Amino acid sequence: MSRASTAIFHCPFCAEEDLRPVAEPAGAWACQACARVFTVDLVTVDTAQIPGRLAEEAALERRTP
Ligand SMILES: [Zn+2]
Numbered sequence: 001m002s003r004a005s006t007a008i009f010h011c012p013f014c015a016e017e018d019l020r021p022v023a024e025p026a027g028a029w030a031c032q033a034c035a036r037v038f039t040v041d042l043v044t045v046d047t048a049q050i051p052g053r054l055a056e057e058a059a060l061e062r063r064t065p
Contacts, residue, residue, distance in 0.1 A: 006040055
């Protein structure tokens with residue numbers, strides 16, 4: 001997922017909803033309440049922590065003799 005496609009609904013610093021995209025750096029947002037300009041990056045999705053994944057792995061283990 002790129003920064004440009006990430007939808008941000010709240011400022012991570014003050015929780016304000018009035019955010020505006022800024023040109024530079026690409027994908028950054030400006031908070032109209034606290035004046036911070038920030039980006040949000042996805043580092044990874046830890047599939048081991050997803051409950052559905054845990055159920056799937058448990059089902060696979062039951063099939064193993
Ligand atoms: Zn803010």
